[in-house]
Amino acid sequence: MKVLVIGSGGREHALVWKIAQSPRVSGIFCAPGNAGIESLARCVPIAADDIAGLKAFALSEQIDLTVVGPEGALALGIADEFRRAKLRIFGPTRGAAQIEASKSFAKELMVRARIPTAASRTFEVLDQALAYLEHHPLPVVVKADGLAQGKGVVVAATREQAREAVTDMLGKQSFGAAGRRVVIEEFLDGEEVTIMAFTDGKAVVPMVAAQDHKRVGDGDTGPNTGGMGAYAPAPVATPALRSEVVQRVLRPAVEALLQVGSPFYGVLYAGLMIVRGRPYVLEFNARFGDPETQVVLPLLKTDLVDVMEAVVEHRLDQLEVEWHDRAAVCVVLTSAGYPGSYDTGRPIRGLADLSPSTSPSFSDDTLVFHAGTKRDGNEVVTAGGRVLGVTGVGPRWTEASERAYKAVRAISFDGCHFRTDIAARALRSGA
Numbered sequence: 419m420k421v422l423v424i425g426s427g428g429r430e431h432a433l434v435w436k437i438a439q440s441p442r443v444s445g446i447f448c449a450p451g452n453a454g455i456e457s458l459a460r461c462v463p464i465a466a467d468d469i470a471g472l473k474a475f476a477l478s479e480q481i482d483l484t485v486v487g488p489e490g491a492l493a494l495g496i497a498d499e500f501r502r503a504k505l506r507i508f509g510p511t512r513g514a515a516q517i518e519a520s521k522s523f524a525k526e527l528m529v530r531a532r533i534p535t536a537a538s539r540t541f542e543v544l545d546q547a548l549a550y551l552e553h554h555p556l557p558v559v560v561k562a563d564g565l566a567q568g569k570g571v572v573v574a575a576t577r578e579q580a581r582e583a584v585t586d587m588l589g590k591q592s593f594g595a596a597g598r599r600v601v602i603e604e605f606l607d608g609e610e611v612t613i614m615a616f617t618d619g620k621a622v623v624p625m626v627a628a629q630d631h632k633r634v635g636d637g638d639t640g641p642n643t644g645g646m647g648a649y650a651p652a653p654v655a656t657p658a659l660r661s662e663v664v665q666r667v668l669r670p671a672v673e674a675l676l677q678v679g680s681p682f683y684g685v686l687y688a689g690l691m692i693v694r695g696r697p698y699v700l701e702f703n704a705r706f707g708d709p710e711t712q713v714v715l716p717l718l719k720t721d722l723v724d725v726m727e728a729v730v731e732h733r734l735d736q737l738e739v740e741w742h743d744r745a746a747v748c749v750v751l752t753s754a755g756y757p758g759s760y761d762t763g764r765p766i767r768g769l770a771d772l773s774p775s776t777s778p779s780f781s782d783d784t785l786v787f788h789a790g791t792k793r794d795g796n797e798v799v800t801a802g803g804r805v806l807g808v809t810g811v812g813p814r815w816t817e818a819s820e821r822a823y824k825a826v827r828a829i830s831f832d833g834c835h836f837r838t839d840i841a842a843r844a845l846r847s848g849a
């Protein structure tokens with residue numbers, strides 16, 4: 419079968435790498451892809467949100483399965499459009515993707531389904547939001563309703579910061595349509611963890627839990643980023659916690675979407691805060707996480723294409739999804755200045771021996787997933803803030819972490835930055 423993956427980051431490289439291992443796949447395409455994906459798939463220069471262009475390509479190439487990486491295309495309704503054209507696609511409809519694309523929609527759904535989450539209120543009128551803030555305990559969390567590429571959430575320590583955040587969103591419209599509505603919610607203090615699940619609208623199959631590192635600097639310091647690294651399976655997610663998340667969060671969310679006539683097909687991502695041992699939802703995403711995917715997929719034993727087909731054909735309950743009993747650590751290499759402004763076009767050295775193989779075994783325990791890279795003549799150069807995600811896999815945390823950092827140190831480009839403490843928490847757990 420022929421598969422098309424949409425997107426151009428580390429998540430999509432990991433997806434392409436995993437899909438390439440399936441003996442059932444005869445051709446892989448990626449739109450638009452990057453310099454690393456090129457070695458495994460034919461990259462086609464169609465933007466991830468060009469739905470008409472993607473549909474025309476899928477029809478003309480007779481693509482059997484399309485897999486959507488980024489949320490933007492889902493929120494624009496790519497899945498609806500493909501289904502209307504009788505094209506098989508892995509990803510939720512626009513209606514179901516609202517669970518990510520509108521934080522107020524997600525909040526209402528959670529309240530209705532009694533899913534544990536921070537208490538919140540939604541506002542569209544600036545004065546009402548400001549008045550509400552005056553009596554809210556601090557810290558308080560202010561969230562733009564719509565998609566804001568990870569920049570729409572302010573955890574305000576002071577009332578002044580909170581006022582500024584809502585004024586930016588509702589008054590100055592700095593976030594455009596995404597900030598026409600804001601969610602103001604209670605601050606939750608705990609440890610964050612991600613649990614993603616495959617779902618076909620009814621059955622829910624959780625993946626191994628992952629922990630992301632959002633802050634740019636060691637020890638969780640500095641500004642938030644798209645993610646500086648991740649590890650899986652996160653020890654904080656004990657088997658009991660995972661089953662609680664399935665019973666109290668994932669299943670009720672999938673059922674609630676079914677009830678409102680928007681069944682969810684694809685990957686449902688729960689971003690959770692663990693407070694005194696209990697999970698609370700911070701947000702849902704409607705797709706694979708990045709960089710979480712770069713540590714979760716290397717641990718998946720079952721053929722990913724089999725899982726995706728079972729989702730698309732609504733028979734996920736008949737498939738047993740298996741995982742390797744191993745640890746994975748991903749370290750993200752970024753351009754100097756990121757998440758602020760940064761330069762691109764810097765040649766990357768040391769990649770030659772480190773490209774991910776398509777080998778389905780674990781003979782290759784070091785995987786280099788490209789995020790912001792581009793080919794420039796014979797060179798691979800930087801083309802984004804997050805440049806590479808280097809994943810080490812091993813029987814325990816020490817080996818996984820050593821493998822990742824050994825490869826990281828073999829790669830260099832001008833201004834390369836990475837955190838040196840990815841998975842430190844897991845290493846301390848002693849497993």
Ligand SMILES: Nc1ncnc2c1ncn2[C@@H]1O[C@H](COP(=O)(O)OP(=O)(O)O)[C@@H](O)[C@H]1O
Nearest residue numbers: 536559568569570571603604605606689700701
């Ligand atoms: N209620 C909350 N209490 C504490 N921290 C929060 C809360 N909501 C969000 N955060 C922090 O802000 C980050 C981003 O919020 P999230 O809802 O995941 O939005 P997005 O990923 O769309 O930016 C979270 O990863 C978490 O660190």
Ligand SMILES: [Mg+2]
Nearest residue numbers: 568689700701
């Ligand atoms: Mg988030």
